[in-house]
Amino acid sequence: MTEQAHWSAFWNQGHATTFGDFFRDGYQGSIGRWISEASAAWPQEGQLLDLGCGNCGLLTSILELGCSLSYVGVDPADVIVNERAQALLETRPNTIQLLSGQGAEKVALPDQSAQVAVSIFGFEYAQSATAVPELSRLLASGGTFHFLMHHSESIVTQMSKRALDEYDKAEIDAVIAALTVISDRAERVELSKLKDDLLAEQARTKINEFAAQYLSESDAKQTNVTMFEFMTTALRFFKLVRQPSAKRLEFIEGLRLEYLHYRARFEQMMSVAKNEAEIRGFCELCQTYGLTVEAPQAFHDERGIIAWKISGTK
Numbered sequence: 001m002t003e004q005a006h007w008s009a010f011w012n013q014g015h016a017t018t019f020g021d022f023f024r025d026g027y028q029g030s031i032g033r034w035i036s037e038a039s040a041a042w043p044q045e046g047q048l049l050d051l052g053c054g055n056c057g058l059l060t061s062i063l064e065l066g067c068s069l070s071y072v073g074v075d076p077a078d079v080i081v082n083e084r085a086q087a088l089l090e091t092r093p094n095t096i097q098l099l100s101g102q103g104a105e106k107v108a109l110p111d112q113s114a115q116v117a118v119s120i121f122g123f124e125y126a127q128s129a130t131a132v133p134e135l136s137r138l139l140a141s142g143g144t145f146h147f148l149m150h151h152s153e154s155i156v157t158q159m160s161k162r163a164l165d166e167y168d169k170a171e172i173d174a175v176i177a178a179l180t181v182i183s184d185r186a187e188r189v190e191l192s193k194l195k196d197d198l199l200a201e202q203a204r205t206k207i208n209e210f211a212a213q214y215l216s217e218s219d220a221k222q223t224n225v226t227m228f229e230f231m232t233t234a235l236r237f238f239k240l241v242r243q244p245s246a247k248r249l250e251f252i253e254g255l256r257l258e259y260l261h262y263r264a265r266f267e268q269m270m271s272v273a274k275n276e277a278e279i280r281g282f283c284e285l286c287q288t289y290g291l292t293v294e295a296p297q298a299f300h301d302e303r304g305i306i307a308w309k310i311s312g313t314k
């Protein structure tokens with residue numbers, strides 16, 4: 001399975017930005033204000049690159065701001081334009097291009113074709129050694145870049161760590177195996193007799209034990225959110241018991257893959273987050289390729305550090 005598959009699976013679900021409830025308002029809050037401030041200095045004409053664009057959450061923001069630049073979204077995963085941006089585009093003059101399947105390391109655009117490059121938690125997923133010279137190649141002279149990058153001390157990184165700590169692979173595998181047994185037994189015995197089937201009942205009891213463990217916590221702070229959500233989804237299987245075997249197995253495989261991708265995405269997020277020495281190294285690399293970079297700053301909102309804020313000029 002490729003690394004892109006983990007993100008493609010996420011974007012295929014139609015999300016507009018990465019962090020769901022965490023950035024419930026999309027990029028309206030502190031990140032929205034950051035985009036708005038950065039955009040004040042952008043030219044009226046030319047091309048804006050969104051590196052690691054996902055489903056184009058940034059496009060929504062720039063359309064709402066009335067920015068007239070052409071938009072090019074770049075992402076190695078299968079991505080689409082989110083619904084809100086699609087609706088806005090009906091009344092806006094902006095041209096857009098989506099370079100799905102391309103990483104920031106190699107973008108199929110001519111030299112100096114972009115006036116602005118933006119990345120919201122995307123560029124750090126690329127190999128800096130090749131993506132930074134590519135950024136320098138793509139930016140026109142005087143062009144600017146504005147990046148928010150994962151910070152090793154951010155609340156986003158803490159949230160990723162919590163999700164990984166909560167994720168119990170052995171238990172997830174046990175629930176998937178138990179669902180598979182029930183599906184198999186439902187094929188072999190009459191549905192009305194499934195309750196009397198020893199193997200099906202053992203599997204159901206196991207699932208009920210996990211459900212009791214994870215769904216009954218009354219203190220929200222103590223809740224294992226990852227396993228709570230996993231069990232809530234897993235229990236939907238019982239609504240499908242009367243469906244044909246293919247439907248049941250499709251559900252089980254979907255559940256297995258969803259949580260495999262979930263873990264891989266959080267592992268990636270943790271691994272690309274930069275500490276102070278690493279972000280300084282990144283800025284030095286940018287200087288090496290003719291990019292002038294402002295000193296990196298930790299970007300805060302009322303909840304704490306969200307990201308590193310990096311901006312510069314070619």
Ligand SMILES: C[S@@+](CC[C@H](N)C(=O)[O-])C[C@H]1O[C@@H](n2cnc3c(N)ncnc32)[C@H](O)[C@@H]1O
Nearest residue numbers: 007017018052053054077103104120122125126
């Ligand atoms: C945390 S998401 C951010 C997406 C989007 N910017 C947003 O804010 O919703 C990280 C994105 O980086 C993309 N990505 C992974 N490797 C990349 C690379 N080499 N170059 C550019 N983007 C990459 C992933 O596919 C994913 O869509």
